[in-house]
Amino acid sequence: MRGTVVKLDRGYPLVRSEDGVECRCEHATSLVKGARVRATTGDVVEFSMPAGHDKGVIEKVLPRRNAFVRKDPAERSIPQVLAANFDTVMVAEPLQGISIRRLERELVLAYKSDAQVIVLLTKADLIEDETELAEVRGLVERVAQGTDVLVISANDPASVEAVRAKVPEGTVAILLGKSGVGKSSLVNLLVGSEVQATGSIRERDGRGRHTTVSREMVEIPGGGCVVDMPGIRGLALWDADEGIGAAFSDVEELAESCKFRDCRHENEPGCAVRAAIKAGTLAPERLESYRRLKDETEHLRKRDEEAQRIRSRTGHPRRRRRNN
Ligand SMILES: Nc1nc2c(ncn2[C@@H]2O[C@H](COP(=O)(O)OP(=O)(O)OP(=O)(O)O)[C@@H](O)[C@H]2O)c(=O)[nH]1
Numbered sequence: 623m624r625g626t627v628v629k630l631d632r633g634y635p636l637v638r639s640e641d642g643v644e645c646r647c648e649h650a651t652s653l654v655k656g657a658r659v660r661a662t663t664g665d666v667v668e669f670s671m672p673a674g675h676d677k678g679v680i681e682k683v684l685p686r687r688n689a690f691v692r693k694d695p696a697e698r699s700i701p702q703v704l705a706a707n708f709d710t711v712m713v714a715e716p717l718q719g720i721s722i723r724r725l726e727r728e729l730v731l732a733y734k735s736d737a738q739v740i741v742l743l744t745k746a747d748l749i750e751d752e753t754e755l756a757e758v759r760g761l762v763e764r765v766a767q768g769t770d771v772l773v774i775s776a777n778d779p780a781s782v783e784a785v786r787a788k789v790p791e792g793t794v795a796i797l798l799g800k801s802g803v804g805k806s807s808l809v810n811l812l813v814g815s816e817v818q819a820t821g822s823i824r825e826r827d828g829r830g831r832h833t834t835v836s837r838e839m840v841e842i843p844g845g846g847c848v849v850d851m852p853g854i855r856g857l858a859l860w861d862a863d864e865g866i867g868a869a870f871s872d873v874e875e876l877a878e879s880c881k882f883r884d885c886r887h888e889n890e891p892g893c894a895v896r897a898a899i900k901a902g903t904l905a906p907e908r909l910e911s912y913r914r915l916k917d918e919t920e921h922l923r924k925r926d927e928e929a930q931r932i933r934s935r936t937g938h939p940r941r942r943r944r945n946n
């Protein structure tokens with residue numbers, strides 16, 4: 623049978639078959655061995671229902687159209703796929719207490735997936751001052767570089783409708799953002815009922831409690847599907863060069879005019895990036911962020927290469943132990 627993973631249920635993929643039957647599944651041993659294939663929300667899988675089993679068995683994960691990938695926070699150098707086969711990434715940041723650094727990181731990973739990207743600035747009702755709103759918008763637009771930015775509020779139905787219009791029938795959108803930014807509230811408003819538990823905000827520091835546990839694909843009436851991603855704490859980059867290129871096209875375009883191909887934009891003569899900063903056409907923070915994210919990917923790449931070298935020299939450590 624063929625089906626789509628609609629949720630991770632305590633680690634087990636919940637698969638909805640083509641005729642609408644849902645079934646908790648585990649992975650066939652052949653899938654998990656060596657290659658570490660794990661089905662994730664949005665994956666299309668082939669599965670069977672062996673007699674006498676309480677769970678289905680995923681035999682095959684079909685090739686992914688795209689994926690949202692970060693470095694597995696529990697592993698030194700292994701990627702973790704958080705969602706697959708989606709059309710849109712909605713990146714939510716709160717208007718109040720927005721972190722531009724986090725937004726940049728979220729955008730790098732979002733662009734990398736090749737999906738359409740939209741920025742949602744949430745809790746607009748908490749900002750009374752129009753100038754403050756314009757200021758934040760300006761900062762965000764500089765970073766988002768032409769990506770759609772929607773300002774939304776749970777008590778402004780028109781703003782919620784604007785989001786619905788971005789998720790037409792037949793499409794899947796993933797919703798990303800720190801815990802407490804209002805993702806579950808938005809999903810509930812889009813669906814029209816309380817399908818997701820929302821957390822109450824801690825008054826003093828404005829940080830939300832982590833309430834979303836699984837990445838569930840939820841159907842929106844009159845629209846497509848939305849996947850609420852958990853309040854992801856660490857978004858460590860994985861293989862992010864392309865994403866950085868897209869998120870920092872302003873820096874990379876300038877860099878093409880640097881005199882040296884491998885210019886580090888430090889003290890080299892003929893550096894177009896530094897020239898732009900001097901001329902005031904590029905904010906110095908853009909170069910700082912670009913460097914930081916590039917360094918992080920470089921560091922990770924080295925670690926990954928190291929790990930691969932060790933693996934190829936000694937064979938898979940677990941297998942070796944078993945043979946001895
Ligand atoms: N003032 C205001 N509060 C909001 C808005 N949207 C959500 N909230 C509140 O913010 C808190 C957190 O909202 P959630 O929807 O649970 O946040 P979340 O992003 O889903 O959080 P996690 O599930 O932990 O990832 C709740 O108390 C909501 O009632 C809004 O537009 N304005």
Ligand SMILES: [Zn+2]
Nearest residue numbers: 880885887893
């Ligand atoms: Zn340069």
